Amino acid sequence: MASEEKVAKGQEEIALFAPNDLASTDQVKNSAQLPADEKNEVLNAAGEESTGDQGVYINLGRKLKESYEDLVRQPVPDKFRQLLDELERRENGQ
Amino acid sequence: MTAPSPKLRTELTKAIPNLRAFAISLCGDPTRADDLVQETLLKAWGHLASFQEGTNLKAWLFTILRNQFFSEHRKRRHEVEDADGHFSGRVMVRPEQLGHMDFEDFRAALQKLPTDQREALVLVGAEGFSYEEAANISGCAVGTIKSRVNRARCQLKDLLGLEALDNIALEPAPEIAATSSTARPE
Numbered sequence: 001m002a003s004e005e006k007v008a009k010g011q012e013e014i015a016l017f018a019p020n021d022l023a024s025t026d027q028v029k030n031s032a033q034l035p036a037d038e039k040n041e042v043l044n045a046a047g048e049e050s051t052g053d054q055g056v057y058i059n060l061g062r063k064l065k066e067s068y069e070d071l072v073r074q075p076v077p078d079k080f081r082q083l084l085d086e087l088e089r090r091e092n093g094q
Numbered sequence: 095m096t097a098p099s100p101k102l103r104t105e106l107t108k109a110i111p112n113l114r115a116f117a118i119s120l121c122g123d124p125t126r127a128d129d130l131v132q133e134t135l136l137k138a139w140g141h142l143a144s145f146q147e148g149t150n151l152k153a154w155l156f157t158i159l160r161n162q163f164f165s166e167h168r169k170r171r172h173e174v175e176d177a178d179g180h181f182s183g184r185v186m187v188r189p190e191q192l193g194h195m196d197f198e199d200f201r202a203a204l205q206k207l208p209t210d211q212r213e214a215l216v217l218v219g220a221e222g223f224s225y226e227e228a229a230n231i232s233g234c235a236v237g238t239i240k241s242r243v244n245r246a247r248c249q250l251k252d253l254l255g256l257e258a259l260d261n262i263a264l265e266p267a268p269e270i271a272a273t274s275s276t277a278r279p280e
Contacts, residue, residue: 053251056256060250063192063200064204066197068221071114072112074115076110079132080135083135084103084135087135092097
């Protein structure tokens with residue numbers, strides 16, 4: 001992913017965890033519990049979340065992605081390819 | 095009906111794992127999810143003429159899938175809400191223990207969310223669509239997606255009994271006190 005895209009993605013990731021769009025870029029107080037690469041991504045949404053809650057939401061987001069990726073990685077049954085093959089066969093009048 | 099170009103056929107195939115993941119997230123049932131994906135592929139094939147090559151195929155497919163899901167969903171009015179589930183007791187889970195929670199437990203909690211909240215959370219937080227793309231897929235306003243995502247994550251936090259360290263009461267819940275923290279591998 002190009003670095004600009006990565007930044008845009010990161011911004012969207014931040015947006016998921018900011019309850020409102022007023023955000024300042026203070027560091028999270030409990031940054032000790034966050035991995036180094038995420039410390040810089042946390043925005044301190046104006047007053048509505050405790051810094052600890054932000055940590056929870058980041059962990060939740062990570063878990064959501066991992067769980068989803070696990071689903072995406074599941075082997076795809078043959079029936080889907082067979083369906084597309086069949087549709088193509090009909091298209092070609094065979 | 096027009097057959098897709100080889101390139102489009104390849105992209106259709108590439109989207110299937112994500113369609114399946116999204117379908118399972120929506121309905122919680124792998125069998126029904128696969129049926130949904132098959133119906134989606136059928137519909138997509140039949141409407142290829144209306145798809146503009148170069149635009150976001152995945153978003154287009156996701157739209158077809160979720161529309162199919164929701165139209166079926168409306169017909170299944172007898173769907174039972176599992177009110178008395180796995181997480182009805184509040185247990186204090188430390189955020190770092192979330193990492194060891196298996197996916198099935200996490201997905202069970204996800205299934206307890208209202209469907210439109212779960213949909214929004216998955217589109218934005220798992221698939222990585224922008225708010226605007228998610229709004230187009232779901233057929234609602236960007237603000238609606240944002241509020242659904244916010245409510246979803248808040249409720250998920252509650253369902254999983256997650257508390258920030260600075261919110262945890264000084265007296266841990268008896269369930270946690272009974273099992274030592276070394277019971278889970280760190």
